Amino acid sequence: MAAVLTLPELIAALGGDLLGAAESLAATRIARIATLEDADAESIAFLANPRYAAQLASTQAGCVIVAPAMAEAAVARSARSAPAAGAATLVTPDPYLYFARLTQWWAARGRSGSVASIHPSAFVDPSARLGEGVSVGPFAVIEAGAVIGAGAVIGPHCVVERAASVGAGTRLAPHVTVCHGCSIGARCIIHSGAVIGADGFGFAPNQGQWEKIEQLGAAVIGNDVEIGAQTCIDRGALGNTVIEDGVKLDNLIQIAHNVHIGAHTAMAACxxxxxxxxxxxxxxxxxxxxxxxxxxxxxxxxxxxxxxxxxxxxxxxxxxxxFPMDENANWEKNAATLRQLHAMRDRLRALEKKS
Amino acid sequence: MAAVLTLPELIAALGGDLLGAAESLAATRIARIATLEDADAESIAFLANPRYAAQLASTQAGCVIVAPAMAEAAVARSARSAPAAGAATLVTPDPYLYFARLTQWWAARGRSGSVASIHPSAFVDPSARLGEGVSVGPFAVIEAGAVIGAGAVIGPHCVVERAASVGAGTRLAPHVTVCHGCSIGARCIIHSGAVIGADGFGFAPNQGQWEKIEQLGAAVIGNDVEIGAQTCIDRGALGNTVIEDGVKLDNLIQIAHNVHIGAHTAMAACxxxxxxxxxxxxxxxxxxxxxxxxxxxxxxxxxxxxxxxxxxxxxxxxxxxxFPMDENANWEKNAATLRQLHAMRDRLRALEKKS
Amino acid sequence: MAAVLTLPELIAALGGDLLGAAESLAATRIARIATLEDADAESIAFLANPRYAAQLASTQAGCVIVAPAMAEAAVARSARSAPAAGAATLVTPDPYLYFARLTQWWAARGRSGSVASIHPSAFVDPSARLGEGVSVGPFAVIEAGAVIGAGAVIGPHCVVERAASVGAGTRLAPHVTVCHGCSIGARCIIHSGAVIGADGFGFAPNQGQWEKIEQLGAAVIGNDVEIGAQTCIDRGALGNTVIEDGVKLDNLIQIAHNVHIGAHTAMAACxxxxxxxxxxxxxxxxxxxxxxxxxxxxxxxxxxxxxxxxxxxxxxxxxxxxFPMDENANWEKNAATLRQLHAMRDRLRALEKKS
The missing domain is CATH 2.160.10.10 (Hexapeptide repeat proteins)
Structure with missing residues (x-):
């Protein structure tokens, strides 16, 4: 997807200091990003975790991103070992962050060819308001009164229900549902199948049966939030369910009605x-x-x-x-004993009194 | 979504006894339903859990729904405190149930403008049978031989496969799949992404590999069932998977093949x-x-x-x-010890014998 | 769905030895597959688990599939008991495997009427390559450069993104998403809502916020894999996420980026x-x-x-x-004690030293 790049291009875009012989730096061509272990001469790799420092000596990477403390070791490898004599070292204060930005830049180059458009098969209600440069994929549905911010991408098969809103620059993968009246901020990424604003689970008991409590609030998602595939964020019962800016939610997560998640909190899958x-x-x-x-x-x-x-x-x-995992036979004995734990404590006390 | 209502309208629809000065009762306008804490003068709130009784004194609600035992306290607040002098009290035997019905009534008013229609983009097989007043959303698919009961709402992007049935008055949110030959009863609500009747997980071992057991049964859902977003109810292997009337299932739930869930059981998410x-x-x-x-x-x-x-x-x-949660350091010590619990029991026994 | 079949037809297709009176064997008609318990005279049932051997005596099945060791008992039932005198016995070395193949044969007969076709509402990019006999359901989306193998079935509302591939004979149920550049092998079954290749959950910390690590790898699924409804298999960060041949994944499973699952491993739901x-x-x-x-x-x-x-x-x-389940009151006592377990061990040691 992404073409080959040169190290000067990379430095111009993302910064960092290059160490290595000038003529070979200019000649190095980077075709992929890889781990130290998988890298070849056309790969750029990074060392962020000191645990992997030993891999510096053996990596075949054409360029390695390291922190200042590792610069010497990184340069040494190119002098003595397997990679082409001209292997480069890129020094930056936080290699992992540099790596993150490199992936972003790489992915953006891959996307740069796409042009914003409304697919003719999409159904966009005439009363919906779409900002400039919005893309809408095949069979997407944007209902009455919905608002889509500039540059947002609504994937194939997404449903943005009535009066819902999606902020500028936000991307919805295929099959996302944004329920009526819910809002998503700017620059968010919502993965396939996520459901924003389904009814919370609320019922009043009535003679052994359940009476539905209609969920009259909404789900309100801040800016720069990422939401994983199949994750569900229910709408509030009366007030709103709120996900603040910068929150990152993995796949298959359940956020119930009226939950409030503070900014920059991250939750792993399930x-x-x-x-x-x-x-x-x-x-x-x-x-x-x-x-x-x-x-x-x-x-x-x-x-x-x-x-x-x-x-x-x-x-x-x-x-x-x-509960700590164990071989099943051991677990069985300990689990059985666990059911007598309180009694064991009493027996221990009795012994202590006696002694 | 819902316009302002007056207390006499509310009483006419849902019953209950109003306490307060007649002239002010007529003047009270209700614009929203709120918690005691969030309520303002245009809100109706309720007190169901005695734990929140103290909030009665400070709520700003224009009307509070209470049980007879709390009526006196509720009336007292309007005499002495912050809310407008005319704050009303609505007395009913079960405030939480009243609240549930109020939300239903409120939501129904919001929906009342919508007219049943088959969206022109939907694909409905000619052999499918649709009752009166059925709504079918954009890009919904209703396959051959499917039956949709009167007044049912099939949301955008739903798929009702061949020979499946959906009962009268049932609502499917966007992206619901009802697999071939499965049935859903009347007045159900199925939330986005739910899958009714995917194959159960059945395989016969065969020389280290797995042979699929085709799942020949169906999933059969009763009346008045609610099923949450992304919830999966697998079809039976031979007989059916059965969900009886009035069952309430939250989001992201897995119901495997041939499970049978009794009426009015409720299951929380995941x-x-x-x-x-x-x-x-x-x-x-x-x-x-x-x-x-x-x-x-x-x-x-x-x-x-x-x-x-x-x-x-x-x-x-x-x-x-x-396993009870603890600070991680404590947990680590206790979890490590837990793996020796059975041995500890033996040591305790040995001590008891000695003493 | 499937018409009635005769025992000779069955034997011709799947093998096995029939025991019973010749004239009645020819007359037995099989209309369904059932458990021993639910079977009637038009049912074929099987005995695989010796735990159910007692049901042989009482089953009403018109034919029972058994292993050689049970043949005598199976024949005896037809001589002495309730089922029609002509009840048949089918002997095969592995009745459960025979049953699996019988269900496959049964289901294939049910599907045999369907003809491959591209639904006119589907959106297939002109640069996608479809093999012979591919079926594409209503509103499916197949993006640029995607490759669909011969005989594959792409269900309604599936999205196969750019440059993704689906192998020959693979079936995607409705609402499946195959993300860009991911690949699925031959003869796989992917159930509704599954998401193959959403972004893995990767972020670099940056002054209390999270920087996205774009996920540049893919998800690569082998042959003969089955993936349940709503299951998520994330794409790799740099390398790929790999699911080897014959793996079986149930519903609502999360497979994170760069996981590798070996051949013929099975994972249950959630x-x-x-x-x-x-x-x-x-x-x-x-x-x-x-x-x-x-x-x-x-x-x-x-x-x-x-x-x-x-x-x-x-x-x-x-x-x-x-943690072993218990009545709540017992659990509470044991759980509370568990938080003192490490201290109990120390007390036990102290006692042991003293004694």
């Missing part, structure tokens, strides 16, 4: 948050973690994978609750 | 039931709970969130199995 | 695998099990349902980690 819970800013929620309803979680909390958060957390830190 | 298990009536299954296959669960069982039900349950009651 | 983990061949992963990122799991490993695999597994065998 996690879930029950109704009306408030999560702080800059939190990290592990995969398959679940958070009970009606609680509050402070900023900068890290919930481990598969943990069930059953009460409010007021202090930053890491919280965990998961 | 829960799952493995094949051929039979769940009773009036059960409540917590979020992310999982239920093993081939077991039976009695009526009125309550499974806590994140619990794995590994055996049949014959007695009503609450059942739980989840 | 399970998840975090980034860059490598799972061996012939593994079985239980429902709702989760596997941490960056680890390696050997061949022939069986992970129990709801288990969190937090470290590499180098030995075949069964591994488990799940």
């Amino acid at each position: 996690s879930g948050v029950a109704g009306s819970t408030r999560i702080g800013k800059h939190c990290m929620i592990g995969g398959s973690a679940n958070i009970v309803g009606h609680i509050t979680i402070a900023d900068h909390v890290f919930v481990s994978a598969c943990t069930f958060v059953s009460r409010s957390i007021s202090k930053p830190g890491q919280y965990t609750g998961v | 829960s799952g039931v493995a094949g051929s298990t039979r769940i009773g009536k009036h059960c409540m299954i917590g979020g992310s709970a999982n239920i093993v296959g081939h077991i039976t669960i009695a009526d009125h069982v309550f499974v806590s969130a994140c619990t794995f039900v590994s055996r049949s349950i014959s007695k009503p009651g609450q059942y739980t199995g989840v | 399970s998840g695998v975090a980034g860059s983990t490598r799972i061996g061949k012939h593994c079985m992963i239980g429902g709702s099990a989760n596997i941490v990122g960056h680890i390696t799991i050997a061949d022939h490993v069986f992970v129990s349902a709801c288990t969190f695999v937090s470290r590499s597994i180098s030995k075949p065998g069964q591994y488990t980690g799940v």
Whole structure:
């Protein structure tokens, strides 16, 4: 998708200092981004985690992105080892961040050929308002009163229901549903199948049956939010469900009605948050973690994978609750004993009293 | 969406007794439904949970729905406190149920403008039979031999496969799939992305590989069932998967082949039931709970969130199995010890024998 | 869907030995496949699990498929009991495998009427290449440069993005998304809503915010793979996410970027695998099990349902980690004590020293 690039082009676009013989730097051609391990002479690779420093010596990468502390080691490799004598070193304060921006630049080059257009098969209600440069894919549906910001991309088969809004520069992958009256901010990415604003799960008991509580609020998504495939963000019952700016949600996540997620919090796949819970800013929620309803979680909390958060957390830190994996036979014995744990404590106390 | 209403209109529609000065009752205009905390003078709020009784004194709501026992306190607030002197009190035996019906009435008013129609872009096979007043959204597909009951709403991009049926008054949100030969009862609500009747997960081992067992049964959904976004209800292998009347399923739930769920059971998001298990009536299954296959669960069982039900349950009651969350450092110590628990029990026994 | 068949037809197609009176064998008509329990005189049933052997005596099935060891018992039932005197017995070395093939044959007969065609409403880019006998359903989208193998079936509302490929004989149910550049092998079945190749979840931290790492790899699916409804297989960050031949994935599964799953491994619903983990061949992963990122799991490993695999597994065998379910009151006592477990161990040690 992306053509070959030269190191001077790269430096001009993203910065960084190049070390290496001038003539060979000019000659180096980069055809792909790769890990140190998989790289070849036409690859650019990066070293961010010191754990992988040993790979510097053996990588075949034509150019390696490193932090200043690793510059010497990176230069040394090109002098003594397998890669072409001219292998380059690119020095930057934060190689992982540089790598992230490199991928962005790379992907943007791949997209640069596409022209904004409304596919003739799409159904756009005459009362919907589309900003400049909006793309709408085949069979997309944009209902009455919906508002699509400039440069937004509405993928094939997306449905933006009545009076919903999608911010400028936001991209919806195929099969996204944005329910009536919900809003998504600018520069968001919403992956395939995500459902923004389905009804929250609310019922009043009535003589053994359930009466539906219609969900009259909305789901309100901030700017620069990414939402994974199949993730569900329910609309609020009365007030709104709110996802603040910069939140990143992985695939298959459930956000219940009236949840509030603070800015720049990230949640891994298959996690879930029950109704009306408030999560702080800059939190990290592990995969398959679940958070009970009606609680509050402070900023900068890290919930481990598969943990069930059953009460409010007021202090930053890491919280965990998961049964340790074991060979099944061992687990069986320990699990059986666990059911007698309280009794064991009493027996221990009795012994202590005696002794 | 919904215009302003007056209290006499509300009482005429839903019943209840109004307390307050007659002239001000007539003047009160309700523009929204809100929580006690968020309410303003144009809001109607409700008090269902005694835990929130203290909010009665401070709410700004123009009208509060309360049970008879709270009527005096509710009337007192309007005499002494912040809301306009004419703040009204609506007395009803079950405020939460009243609230539920109020939301239904409110939402129905918002929908009342819509007229049933078959969108010209929809593909409806000539052999499909549609009842009176059916709505079919843009790009919906209704295949050969499908039957859609009177007044049903098939959302944009839904697919109702061959010989499937959707009951009268049922609403499918966008992107719902109803697989061939499956049936959904009357007055159901199926949210975006739900898949009714995909193949169950069945394979016979054959020399280290898997031979598919074609799933020849169907999924059969009763009346008044609600099914959340992305929820999957697999078709049966031979017989059917059955969801009885009034069952409520949240988002991202997995119901495997040949499961049977009794009437009025409710399951929270991300829960799952493995094949051929039979769940009773009036059960409540917590979020992310999982239920093993081939077991039976009695009526009125309550499974806590994140619990794995590994055996049949014959007695009503609450059942739980989840590792308690802790600060990570504490968890690590306890989890490591847990792997020696059986040995600890033996050591405890040895001590007891000695003492 | 499938018409009545005779036993000689069945034997001709699938093999096996028929026991019973010749004249009645010819007369037996099979209208359905059923369990021993549900079978009637027009049903064919099977006995695979010895646990159900007692049902042989009471089944009403017109024909029962059994292993040689059970042939005598199966024949005896027709002599003495309820079913018509002519009830047949079909003997085969592996009744469960025979049953699987019978369902396949049955389903294929049901499908045999359908003719390959491109629905006129589908959008197929002129640069896409479709093999012979490809079917494309209503409103499907096949983008530029996509390749669809001979005999593949692309269901209604599927989206095959640019430069993606779908192998010969593969079937996509409605609403499947195959993202740009991803590939699916031959003879696969992909169920509704599955998303192949959405972006992996990758971000670099940058002063409290997240910088997107564009996901430049693809998802590569082998031959004979089945993928359940709503299951997500993310594309790789740099290299590819790889699902080898014969893998079977149930519904609502999350496979993160750069995961590698070995041939003929099966994963039950709601399970998840975090980034860059490598799972061996012939593994079985239980429902709702989760596997941490960056680890390696050997061949022939069986992970129990709801288990969190937090470290590499180098030995075949069964591994488990799940809190045993209990009545809530008991659980509460044991869970509370669990938080003191490490302290209990110390107290136990102290007692042991004293004694």
